Every structure is written in structure tokens, then in C-alpha cells.
Amino acid sequence: MPDTPPVILADEPGSFPHSVLAERHPAIIRQVREAFPYGPEQHRALDALLENCTKGVIETLPVAAPDRADWAAWGVDEYTGRSWFDVPWLWSESRFYRQLLEAVGYFGSGPWQGIDPFRPFKLAELDAPETDEELAALDALDGRPADEQAAALLHGSLWGNRADLGFRLSDADAEGRDAVPGLVADDSATLWSLLDGADTLCLVADNAGRELVPDLLLIAHLLAQGRVRRAILHVKPYPYYVSDATTADVVDAVRRLIRAPGAAAGHGRGLWSAMADGSLTVRAHPFSCAPLPYQAMPDDLRAEFAAAAVTVVKGDLNYRRLVGDRMWPPTTPFAGVTDYFPGPVAALRTLKSDVITGLAPATEAALVAAEGQRWRTGGTHALIQVRP
Numbered sequence: 001m002p003d004t005p006p007v008i009l010a011d012e013p014g015s016f017p018h019s020v021l022a023e024r025h026p027a028i029i030r031q032v033r034e035a036f037p038y039g040p041e042q043h044r045a046l047d048a049l050l051e052n053c054t055k056g057v058i059e060t061l062p063v064a065a066p067d068r069a070d071w072a073a074w075g076v077d078e079y080t081g082r083s084w085f086d087v088p089w090l091w092s093e094s095r096f097y098r099q100l101l102e103a104v105g106y107f108g109s110g111p112w113q114g115i116d117p118f119r120p121f122k123l124a125e126l127d128a129p130e131t132d133e134e135l136a137a138l139d140a141l142d143g144r145p146a147d148e149q150a151a152a153l154l155h156g157s158l159w160g161n162r163a164d165l166g167f168r169l170s171d172a173d174a175e176g177r178d179a180v181p182g183l184v185a186d187d188s189a190t191l192w193s194l195l196d197g198a199d200t201l202c203l204v205a206d207n208a209g210r211e212l213v214p215d216l217l218l219i220a221h222l223l224a225q226g227r228v229r230r231a232i233l234h235v236k237p238y239p240y241y242v243s244d245a246t247t248a249d250v251v252d253a254v255r256r257l258i259r260a261p262g263a264a265a266g267h268g269r270g271l272w273s274a275m276a277d278g279s280l281t282v283r284a285h286p287f288s289c290a291p292l293p294y295q296a297m298p299d300d301l302r303a304e305f306a307a308a309a310v311t312v313v314k315g316d317l318n319y320r321r322l323v324g325d326r327m328w329p330p331t332t333p334f335a336g337v338t339d340y341f342p343g344p345v346a347a348l349r350t351l352k353s354d355v356i357t358g359l360a361p362a363t364e365a366a367l368v369a370a371e372g373q374r375w376r377t378g379g380t381h382a383l384i385q386v387r388p
């Protein structure tokens, strides 16, 4: 493991992490409030959270909260009573989403129990004309050679990460902006060598909607072609980071595929059967919503990743958790910072935060020359990095 820089905090005004806590989180509260006919109790709690998350300190969860023990294990005693801006950014962001669920009664015993506050946004994405277009493109792909199909589906899954609802709240133009040289690292040949004839693929999903659909299509293709025998799809046990996929979102996405005209429906039916016969399994491990890097993963999850031919980790947040949420020099080897991971691991991510490793010196120099440091957070670049 190379020399380790400190974890990222959000205490520097003008920095990206600071803007997430100071601007993005209040914007998310406003959007959620507008999307539901909540009662006075939820409105009061959302008001309190709005005040607390920018000016207050981290508070405890109610005694009856079902995940109090998890949070105790994840360091809540150390951080309670401290400003949101002074604790590790990874920790404060996760806690914010947990407190938002508390405010809307997601974990309570009342009528709002289990109501996903982000569902309207996720469903709007599934119903968007862009989703129709992406699914229609599958018809043309169907007659192409298997390798070409696989490469297109891998890139669909990768760039699907750009369609991230939380991201768009604060950078509405990001999706349409020109992607200067797209891929800043491309280990896809190594990824294919790990996938070919693999027994088990673990895919750690990120966002629902327009990212989960291509993730599922990639899995459907790999299973149908017999490239992998089984796939395990890790989703979040509860709503998180606005658009992160839960089991309910998997169901919505598979049903969306089945309803679509053309080739998409066949993939949807294939996924439905794969879930029925166990060749596709969905897992929702509590650690998937933990405010900690994967290096701190519990033994049962470690054993699961160790047994996979490769674990594909999707998205920006999972990348931060994979390499540690630290300002590594960009040329720090990816293999070094992931050497703790219990099996082969691949990251598929568009760049939406400062964290980056594994760049060639010439690539970093070209990015800086063209864009200063904007390439780190703009969502216009992507990477496929693999540690076999």
C-alpha cells in the first residue's frame, strides 16, 4: 500500500465536498419535500434537518431505530456532536441520507414506513424518452457478433453512471456536456479475461433507473451467452444517495424491460427466469449503506467477494469506498490501493468527485492541461480499472 494521504473532509469552503454538504443536501431536502404530500410531522422534521445539516451538529438516532447497532459499529459515538463539515466526508454524506429517511418516517411505524422518498425521480427516469431510445438501440445490437454486443453493453453500463439524479441536482448541464477524451483508463481487456468462463460475477450496483437498466442488460447478456454461470447483484437495503438502487428498483427495472417493445423484453424475461432459477441473485447487505470504505467490510461480505471470479464495482461513491476517500496522487497505482480487496476487482465509474488513482502520468498531464482540475468532478470522463 502506498503512503496514505488523509481522508477527505468537507471543511474547506469552495471545495467540492463542502459544496455537496452546503448546497446539494439542502437542495435534495427541498426536492423530496416537493415530491410528496407529507404531513406536518414530516415537514417539521425536514425543516429541522435543513437547519441541522448546514449549521448544526450530528445527532443520535432514536432508541428504537432498527440500525442503531450498525451505526454504533460504524463510528457514530466518535462523530455525534461534531459539525457535519468536520468529520470524514464519506461519513457525513451517508449519515445525511440516513437522517433524511428518519425525517420522512421511512423507518417509523407510521403510514410513511418504507416509502422511498426518491421513488418519483427514479420512476421518471425509467419513463423518460431517453430510456426508450436506449432500449430501442438494443434491436440493432441483437444481430451483431457476441463480442461487439458485449463491448457495447459494458460501455452502456459504464456511461449509465453518468445519469445520476443527485449529481444532476447541482450540475444540470453535466449530462449533455461534450465528453472530451472519454476513457481515462481502460482495462477492459483484463476484465473480459476474468469474465470469460467465470463461475460467479458480483456486480455492486450504483444508481437505479438509467444506470441499473444497462447493468441488468450486461448481466442478462453474460448469462445468456454462458460467459458467466451466475451473477450476484448487490443493491442498497434502503434508499440512499438519491438514486441508489434498491431491490424495489431492480423489480421496476426488470418490469420496465419486459414491457418494452423489441429485444429489451427478451432480456427482461431472461432476467426474471434467472432470478427464479438462482443464476441471478440480489443481495442487500447492510454494509452497502455503511459510511466506511470497503477495507472495513465485514467477514461475510469479504467471503462473498473472495468467492467471485471478479467483483465489478459501479459508480463514483463505490469508487471512493473502494480506494479510500483520499486525495491520492492521481498516478498512485490502482492495484496498490485495492490490494486488500479479497478477490479480483474492477471499477466502472464516471468521474464525479476528486478521488482518482491509476492514471498514466501523460493522461493526468493532458487532463490538467485541457481542464485544470475540472475533469475530476465534471462527470464527462470515465474509467475501467481492474486489479486481477
Ligand SMILES: O=P(O)(O)OC[C@H]1O[C@](O)(CO)[C@@H](O)[C@@H]1O
Pocket: 020, 024, 093, 161, 164, 166, 167, 206, 207, 241, 314, 315, 316, 317, 318, 320, 352, 353
Ligand atoms: O452515483 P455515484 O456515481 O456514486 O455518484 C455519487 C455522487 O455523489 C457524490 O458522493 C457527491 O455527493 C460524488 O461522489 C458523486 O458525484
